[in-house]
Amino acid sequence: MITAKLIDHIWATRKADALNGYKLMLVEIIGGRNAGERMVVADVISAGIGDRVIVTTGSAARRMLGDDNLPIDAVIVGIIDGDCKFDERAPT
Amino acid sequence: MITAKLIDHIWATRKADALNGYKLMLVEIIGGRNAGERMVVADVISAGIGDRVIVTTGSAARRMLGDDNLPIDAVIVGIIDGDCKFDERAPT
Amino acid sequence: MITAKLIDHIWATRKADALNGYKLMLVEIIGGRNAGERMVVADVISAGIGDRVIVTTGSAARRMLGDDNLPIDAVIVGIIDGDCKFDERAPT
């Protein structure tokens, strides 16, 4: 999984039927050498912009959504506690 | 998933039989540290060059196409709305 | 698999129900060109901060946990012996 910050909504009116009803959000990886990479994730736990989240990618992402036929490869699996002070810096 | 821009068609007369009938397009990732990476994706929702799209990769890509035996690892799952103003810049 | 160092705990009160009971840790890759990348992993072998560990990613991660329905894509599969002196430097 990776740690990321929610930075925006992504709106797509024309999309795969299977994606109807899913909220898609843009996240940016925080911490470490891959900080700054972005991806689009599905959110089913009502995270908000600015939240730090844990994202699961690959085939495991569909497990949270309970439907192995979804064309979704990344999903928010947790919202990191506000008082969880892990090191968010990129290495120098 | 990733956000990308459609930049060209890819034509391949000699190809796996299973790919017959699929439109293959070249996309370039937009936004974030991985901006500028390119990949070839299948398009079944009639996107056009210049469109900003959402691409699903890995085993999830085959889910949209409804055939688990396709040798396809990336597919367009949505066209981002023209008035969706997310930050497309790479981080400085 | 990758070699990594355990650097912190990650706490998330709001998370996928399936993650309840799993200890999530932040690791940083050691050695080689990808040194410094971080990821969140599940720990079921009681590793501690500072330990050097082996991490399996992707669908293989769920195999260790014995539940193919977990939204987990990275897991600690071993703790590297303290006297195992492999080269941990990044290439120059």
Next chain:
Amino acid sequence: MITAKLIDHIWATRKADALNGYKLMLVEIIGGRNAGERMVVADVISAGIGDRVIVTTGSAARRMLGDDNLPIDAVIVGIIDGDCKFDERAPT
């Protein structure tokens, strides 16, 4: 999928039995920020050195080969037409 150029053969006399009969080739990614990355791919459509090809990676690669038990994670799925003039440059 990715676009790549075939640059060499890879010969391995000692190998997994399941790989017997498969031609393994070295390719280099062309175009975009990941240009210059190399990988070993299986070729079953008789591509030649210098050809520009489309490569599918991950579990989808086995789909083209019709055997889900092969330890192969990348395969050539098409040869790009000689007159297909997509932009092969890396971004500046």
Next chain:
Amino acid sequence: MITAKLIDHIWATRKADALNGYKLMLVEIIGGRNAGERMVVADVISAGIGDRVIVTTGSAARRMLGDDNLPIDAVIVGIIDGDCKFDERAPT
């Protein structure tokens, strides 16, 4: 698959039970832009330190080992012949 050089053993006394009996080795990718990345792989074809090998990653790795329940995501599938003179340099 990728081409890599075997550079060391990795010893882990505390590990997943399923890994018992597997020899784990550290490899470094050779050639191309990703040269210098390292990973831990399982070896079942008795490769030695200094050998140049072909490594399969992802779910395909388990196929060589004949057990879909192993928490292993990378395996040596071949030893590159000593007289196979492919270009091992990174691009300039």
